[in-house]
């Protein structure tokens with residue numbers, strides 16, 4: 372158990388690492404708190420929700436849309452939620468994104484917290500205050516930036532996490548290693564998914580280390596003027612592929628990281644592409660993919676990281692050192708068409 376507090380521009384988030392859902396009572400009054408979760412998390416962990424008002428949503432990225440938010444708002448009205456209500460998202464990144472967004476707009480903002488239940492949620496999606504939804508093929512196009520009051524980890528939830536979702540989450544861990552932490556990259560190379568899945572202390576350490584990498588980056592650059600952009604490594608192309616090809620987020624960004632390594636070779640002289648690809652492959656994630664370049668480029672042009680005719684692309688100088696380079700859309704189109 373470890374408690375850390377990160378101060379952001381106008382609020383702070385308390386992290387409760389490896390505490391357990393039992394501690395939630397100390398953070399939120401059950402009488403004025405509503406838990407939001409999805410059917411998979413709920414069905415596999417029903418007794419852990421006992422004593423809490425709970426809203427159970429359908430699971431899946433396809434429900435991370437405005438219609439779901441509208442539905443939540445109607446349920447909140449029916450439950451007579453008011454400004455004193457706390458919303459707690461208990462689930463993967465879809466649930467924490469939806470909960471943070473609904474909490475940000477209902478009555479112009481309710482207190483909210485997260486209990487991430489997937490590896491991806493614990494190391495990435497629950498942290499940083501970005502809460503959003505998808506619009507058609509455009510990922511996270513609409514949303515807010517607002518920090519949760521608390522993030523609590525209960526590692527027991529991972530017992531019901533499907534194998535494919537473990538792999539999905541390790542894509543973000545590999546991302547953090549590539550842009551920020553060569554020592555962690557080396558550890559991931561030496562160990563394996565089985566190692567982390569079989570040892571409570573190993574997964575606890577790895578999850579905390581990654582949550583801290585992300586929280587520290589966000590603290591230094593909450594509104595993404597500089598360093599926070601590094602967290603988009605693999606995501607520009609990844610997001611363009613994700614909804615068009617029904618890939619999981621982790622799979623899509625793994626392919627995105629693969630191509631970002633190749634673009635890095637051309638623009639920063641990066642020489643370690645093979646090492647990155649071997650690691651991605653070791654954790655059962657995809658590297659290369661054949662895709663319709665024109666269609667993908669059309670979606671990619673709408674990426675939030677675009678500024679007029681330039682795109683901020685995250686590249687690697689070496690493993691553990693990500694950099695942001697501005698590439699003209701023309702040059703990017705040319706590079707992608709040559710893949």
Ligand SMILES: NC(=O)c1ccc[n+]([C@@H]2O[C@H](COP(=O)([O-])OP(=O)(O)OC[C@H]3O[C@@H](n4cnc5c(N)ncnc54)[C@H](O)[C@@H]3O)[C@@H](O)[C@H]2O)c1
Pocket residue numbers: 409410411412415430431432435462463464465466468488489490491492495496497498499500501502503510511528529530531532533536539620
């Ligand atoms: N806000 C951010 O900064 C940020 C960052 C990264 C990713 N994201 C978003 O996060 C989402 C991906 O996160 P995800 O992979 O956790 O998605 P998810 O919420 O869809 O979870 C993946 C699947 O695992 C199931 N699941 C989760 N925890 C479980 C558990 N303990 N037991 C059984 N089943 C469980 C879910 O029901 C779902 O089917 C994407 O929408 C992505 O855009 C947001």
Ligand SMILES: [Zn+2]
Pocket residue numbers: 495543606620624
């Ligand atoms: Zn991601």
